[in-house]
Amino acid sequence: MQDQYLTVAAAGVHETEVNRSRFVCALAPATTEAEAQAVLAAMRAEHPAASHHCYAYVLGADGAVRRSGDDGEPGGTAGLPMLQMLLRRDIRDAVAVVARYFGGTKLGAGGLIRAYSGSVGAALDAVGTATRRRVRHATVTVGHDRAGRLENDLRATGHQVHDVRYGAEVAFHLSLPAADTDAFRAWLADATAGTARLKLHDDSP
16 A cells, blocks of 8 residues: 555646647546536536536545546547546546537547547646645544643644544544554554554545
């Protein structure tokens, strides 16, 4: 399991032209299918006159969710080549949508594949990529007598504390670099004399 992965640096749009057909590619970070579909809907609204709105997205640091759509182009000539370009470039948690304006010249299956995959590749070059560290969400539970000191220690050591809840005990919700969980467990035991409990949740981007 890799500790790091690539995603798009930011939302952006890049346009290419092939035989008078315009290919407008929008790239955006996305961590859920709803976010990816929202980008597709936004492109449909922004480019209503386009003949096709094809898409591909890869979600999860391991690329567990992979979807693509041809939107009327011949099967396998648009969405799949776009998806393959994202995977070839090791992009995760990102969506690509290409709005095509037909220029009057048919490109053929091979030409479409090259145009759609090339549109995504050119957009990736233009928008840029960013490296993200895989993190795990975690809950640390400790008694009230140690909670104040532990919170100070967590923040002082740069850990991301998202929420603190007070009940019979105090629960800290935080994010940890996935590769550092064993080291954090040892640090926590030392910092609280073994009185704190650590619960790890799902892998997250």
